[in-house]
Amino acid sequence: MPLMNRSHSPGGRLLVAAAILALLLGLALALLQRPAAPPQDLQATLLSEPRPLAPFQLIDHHSQPFDNSGLAGHWTFMFFGYTHCPDVCPTTLSVLNSVARRIGEQSPARDARFLFVSVDPARDTPEQLGKFVPFFNPAFMGVTGDAEAIRGLTRQLGILYLLGEANSEGGYLVDHSAAILLLDPQGRFYALFSPPHDPDTMAKEFRQMAEYYEDSQ
């Protein structure tokens, strides 16, 4: 057969060698460009696909509009709670302050912002949030809005909350999810940290997820 005859000649051998080399080079290039593996064995829950958020309109504790654009260009840790909360919310904000400090000590120290979103907008006005949230860390931001807007955001993030019955003084408790959410620099829901929350673990896993994110870009 003509092909076999050609392979026995020196020119033919060179051609086969070149073809094999090209194939190997192609394979090598493909392997090098293979996406990095996601971090394994995390206590955090990494979403299999980051989830973009539908547009939302809220207001921050400076009474400035807060929307999706406020999530772009940096990582965001988001926690939902209320200022009349004695235990879980101050505890979690205290943990988040510890996380913020640890991230600030990492190399590189990535831009991570911290948001406290109220599930009790009736009592948590921007002024009330402004007196509450920065106490835990001056850079932390409180966010509130009308009840419908808050619901629109919590629904997308799997966050649940329930306003309790008012007592004789008009006070009430609020049940709420205690998960801390992580949003990526594109403002997408990226991961969540379920309680109990340990700042060392959270800061370490944040770095692993951020590195994975950066390698995937």
Next chain:
Amino acid sequence: MKSLLLMSLLLLPLLATAHHNAVQVSEPWVRAAPPTAPVMAAYLVLHNTDQDDLTLVGASSSQFSSVEIHRTYMENGMARMALQEQLVIPAKGQVKLVPGGLHIMLIGPHAPLVEGAQVSIDLLFADGSTITVTAPVRRADDH
């Protein structure tokens, strides 16, 4: 008979005192909160050196409008709180009130309480005795 009865009656207050002394409190603290915070939380460890269970039935503080004992728990993915009408401290045992669990809810401070301030809390027991705890206001230890 009469003198025996009289003696028993005289001894009763001593018995109440014995229970009162049986409860020891350690590591009391109030988590520092923003000056305008409407509620604060106190945590501590209650030790019962008695051979009978002792029951905490309430608390009060002149520095707050009202004081309640609550337990934080998780249900259906949400953090919830349940009012504890009573808290049993087992004989020769202890009960820990810590963040994320049992806590003393201090409602409506009469004045802002800053780091370093002292909060005085009266703990009321089923036998009618009370003990007064002095808890410093401070931030959590950084872990």
